[in-house]
C-alpha cells in the first residue's frame with residue numbers, strides 16, 4: 001500500500017468525526033491515516049447522506065477513499081453471510097477508464113472493506129473473461145470495471161444491474177479522451193434510475209458537464225484543487241531544445257545523479273517502444289508501457305517500476321493513467337502533449353502524497369504552440385531554462401568504456417555540422433519566448449553559459 005499523505009500536528013478533525021462505522025475506522029487506522037484529506041472531509045458526509053456529487057479532484061488527493069468509505073458504509077444494511085449469489089447482487093458500480101486505475105481502485109475497496117463481509121471484483125479487458133464471469137456468478141456487492149469489459153459482461157449476461165444503488169464514474173475526463181463516453185452512456189441506460197451517482201474528473205470540459213447533467217440529480221459540486229491546476233509540490237521547467245538534440249538531452253538528464261527514478265512521456269505507442277530501446281542501448285534501465293502491450297506485461301512493467309527495479313519508465317498518456325507512485329521524483333515530457341489537460345495529468349504523477357517533484361519538458365520549435373496552449377490552460381508561464389549541454393547520443397555510444405573521464409564525454413561528435421546547418425560544436429542556444437506562430441524562424445540569442453544540472457533541478461541557488 002502506498003504511503004499516506006503527509007499531515008502535520010495533532011489532528012483536530014478525525015475520521016471518527018465523519019461518523020464512519022468502526023470496521024471502516026479500523027481499516028483506515030491500519031493504513032496510518034490520522035486525518036481526512038480535504039476531499040474526504042467534504043465528500044464523506046454528502047455521500048453518506050445519499051447526495052449526488054460532481055467532484056473536481058485529481059488523483060493524489062485521497063479521492064478514492066472519499067467515495068469508497070461512505071459507499072461501503074451505505075452497504076452495511078445489506079451485508080449478508082448467506083452463500084447464495086442472490087443475496088450478493090451488484091449494489092455499487094465503479095467505472096474507471098483504464099485497467100491500471102480499475103485495479104488501483106479495487107485495491108482501495110479491498111483495503112477499506114477488509115473488516116466487512118462484502119465481496120468485490122475488478123473486471124477489465126485484455127484478459128480472459130471466464131474467471132470474471134465465474135466470480136460474478138458467485139455474487140459481488142461492489143464491481144469495479146472498465147466500460148468496454150463491463151459491456152462484454154452485459155452481452156454475456158454475467159451481470160445484472162437491477163440492484164445497483166450507487167454508481168461512481170472515476171476520471172471522467174479520461175473516459176472522454178479515450179472515447180469511452182458512448183460506452184458509459186450505454187451503461188447508464190441499463191442502470192436503475194433511482195440511484196446515487198458520483199462523477200469525478202480532474203478537468204471539466206463542456207462535454208463532461210453535459211454528461212454530468214444527464215447522469216447526476218441535483219449534484220453538489222465539490223472541488224479540492226482548482227480545476228486544470230498543477231500539483232503544488234511540483235516544480236516545472238521547460239528546456240527549449242532542437243528536435244534532433246532531444247534524445248541526447250534526455251539521456252544526459254537521465255544519467256545525471258540527481259534523477260533517481262523518472263517517468264518519461266511520449267505521445268505515441270510506437271515512439272514509446274522506440275525510445276525505451278534507445279535508452280536501453282545508452283545503458284539505462286528503461287522499460288516501455290503502452291496500450292499495445294499485454295495486460296500481464298503492463299502489470300509486470302509497472303510492478304518493476306514501483307519496486308524500483310526499473311529506473312525509467314517510458315509511457316504514453318493512456319498507459320500512465322492511474323499510475324500511483326508516491327515516491328516518483330520526476331516526470332519528463334519528451335514530447336509535449338497535444339491536449340493541454342494531459343500536461344496536468346502527466347505532471348501530477350510526481351509530487352504526490354505531499355512529496356516534492358519536478359516536471360521537465362523538452363520542447364522543440366514545432367511544439368511551442370502546444371506549450372502556449374498548456375500555459376493558457378494553467379494560467380501561468382512555465383519557466384524556460386537553458387538545456388544543459390550533454391554529448392550527443394552518437395558520442396555516448398562511441399564511448400569506449402564506462403570509466404572514461406567526464407571531459408571526454410562532453411566532446412562534440414566529429415562531424416559537427418548537421419545536414420540542416422546546426423553546429424553541434426556550439427553550446428545550445430535557447431529559442432527565447434513563446435513565438436506567436438510555432439513556424440516562425442527564431443532570432444539567434446546571445447550565448448548563455450552552461451548551467452550545472454543541480455541548478456537546473458533546483459538544487460543550487462534556489463530560495
Ligand code: AMP
Pocket residue numbers: 002003004005006032033034035036037040058059060061062063064065324326353
Ligand atoms: P487517491 O487520490 O485516491 O489516488 O489517493 C492518493 C494517496 O493518498 C493514496 O496513496 C492513499 O493511500 C493516500 N491517502 C488517502 N487518504 C488519506 C488520508 N486521509 N491520509 C493520508 N493519506 C491518504
